[in-house]
Amino acid sequence: MYRIMHVDPDHYSREKMKEMLDWKRCGFTMQDHADSMQSALDLFNKHQYALILINMTQLNYEGLQVCEHIRKESRIPIILLGGSLDFQLVRKALNLQISDYLPEPVDPDEFKSCIFTIKKNLEASFPIGEWNRKLAKRSIHPNKSSNNILEKVKAYVEEEISENITLKKISKTLNYNCSYLGQKFKTHEKMTFNEYLLQRRMEKAKLLLENTNMKIYEIANEVGYIELDWFYKKFKSYVGISATEYRNRKLSISK
Known part of the structure; x- marks a missing residue:
């Protein structure tokens, strides 16, 4: 049949x-x-x-x-x-x-x-x-096409992480329905797109704090934050300590 x-x-x-x-x-x-x-x-x-x-x-x-x-x-x-x-x-x-x-x-x-x-x-x-x-x-091999589109979303995030990223903008670029893509992302990744975007930005910020001499405002810009105060707030909420304290702790551990 x-x-x-x-x-x-x-x-x-x-x-x-x-x-x-x-x-x-x-x-x-x-x-x-x-x-x-x-x-x-x-x-x-x-x-x-x-x-x-x-x-x-x-x-x-x-x-x-x-x-x-x-x-x-x-x-x-x-x-x-x-x-x-x-x-x-x-x-x-x-x-x-x-x-x-x-x-x-x-x-x-x-x-x-x-x-x-x-x-x-x-x-x-x-x-x-x-x-x-x-x-x-x-x-x-279920959901192969779904996995492909989600990989494209993730790749977009990595390539444009320093820019103003929204799921609406990505959906338009990939020619997909925004609400459908958001639901599909949440179903497969067990988190919302915005939660994933925050995670990727904060993890990159941590790497830059640990491995570069970039100023904190430069790191904030590198991961998509124009307003430094907003970056500080998001970083502390995500990591539990401020960006300055995080860098100082990592520096003291490496000595």
Whole structure:
């Protein structure tokens, strides 16, 4: 069976979609449902799907955001269902290489034809035996795409640590949704992005205090603090002692 993720915030329409077709006979299983963009992306990063169905009636442009994020990682077939034939929305959907867009009211026969076309293409590209091997491989190496984006976030922090860094700025640079990226970071790293940023800045400050003759205000600037008083406050809160006392202690130990 080819696995489907159905993105729809409305419970009633999700149940209606289950009953619209005999999914098992069509060769698909539809067990995973997402009610928001974030839950959809979380599921996408955890599991391997053959098809994504997105109900546009309530999601509208948020549904397209789901498509945008998925398209950064995969050419998986995506069908948009419901909603209106808004020109700008349709145009953007086409640019994202959506498999099909069936506006309201969705015709069951047209939908069934669309599903069988996608199944035919899947069987040509991924026969069911190969699909099962792909699923097994994904289970051994879960969340690979999530790990990749988080590594990019960390690399950005290291490269720009002396600058004014915000998750919003990083999200824009990497073309990711800020709230989604923040939640993903917290889930994987067990700390918020701001906690991680503070940690990296303070650890670098400690190294510079221990191993260089830089003035403390220079070190503050090097790790992204323009206001010296703010750096002093953050350092003492993180380490437990002031930056001056930390340096003096390290110097006395090394003698």
